[in-house]
Amino acid sequence: MAGATGPTYKVAFRRRRENKTNYAKRLGMLKSGLPRMVVRKSGRGILVQFIEFSAAGDKVLACCNSDELRAFGWAPRSNAPTAYLSAMHAAKKAKAKGASTFILDIGMQTPSKGAIAFAAAQGAQDAGLKTNYDGSMIAAEQINGAHIQKYAQSLAGSDAYKKAFSSYIAENFDPTKIADIFNAVKQKVQAQKVN
Numbered sequence: 603m604a605g606a607t608g609p610t611y612k613v614a615f616r617r618r619r620e621n622k623t624n625y626a627k628r629l630g631m632l633k634s635g636l637p638r639m640v641v642r643k644s645g646r647g648i649l650v651q652f653i654e655f656s657a658a659g660d661k662v663l664a665c666c667n668s669d670e671l672r673a674f675g676w677a678p679r680s681n682a683p684t685a686y687l688s689a690m691h692a693a694k695k696a697k698a699k700g701a702s703t704f705i706l707d708i709g710m711q712t713p714s715k716g717a718i719a720f721a722a723a724q725g726a727q728d729a730g731l732k733t734n735y736d737g738s739m740i741a742a743e744q745i746n747g748a749h750i751q752k753y754a755q756s757l758a759g760s761d762a763y764k765k766a767f768s769s770y771i772a773e774n775f776d777p778t779k780i781a782d783i784f785n786a787v788k789q790k791v792q793a794q795k796v797n
Contacts, residue, residue, distance in 0.1 A: 621710055631705050637663055637696065638707040639689065639733075641722040643680045650688045650722055652696035652704060664695035674794075676787045677775035682721035682740065683747040683784050689725035690791050696731065698796045703732040713739070721745050729792075747780040754778045 617623035640651045647668035668678035678684045708719040720739035754777035757763035
């Protein structure tokens with residue numbers, strides 16, 4: 603009988619063990635040679651980055667933190683309308699630096715219907731970048747915040763409204779008109795000239 607030649611268990615890379623990076627998925631994206639649109643959400647907002655691979659380390663072409671949308675009159679949250687607007691703004695910056703197409707990189711998130719990553723993909727497409735996303739994973743009502751507006755209108759004037767939308771109220775942002783505000787901010791983002 604032959605002796606043991608080594609351990610039978612292979613320890614995965616640290617970021618894989620921490621459930622932060624799927625290296626097989628990442629390799630497939632890098633082989634395409636296209637910039638990746640990385641969409642990450644936190645408890646307070648959205649971060650959208652257009653990243654190109656280089657042997658020395660990934661290079662960020664363009665980035666938009668959702669807090670940048672305050673300059674356009676938007677109150678950013680970790681939701682689909684904010685993801686759409688952030689991606690549109692970042693895509694305009696990436697386009698100014700020569701990007702014309704991208705791959706959506708959602709990291710370790712599960713690609714479920716209605717996920718904010720798909721709102722971001724739609725925003726980047728509407729800004730003029732190309733990808734193979736067909737727009738079927740998220741409804742237009744979710745993107746423009748009509749579902750938030752409908753809920754806010756159903757609660758308007760009650761204590762539940764003040765509790766549910768207290769952070770919006772503190773910023774003098776009217777959630778009962780969020781779809782109209784979204785459309786106005788979208789036009790401002792589209793009209794802005796990016797260097």
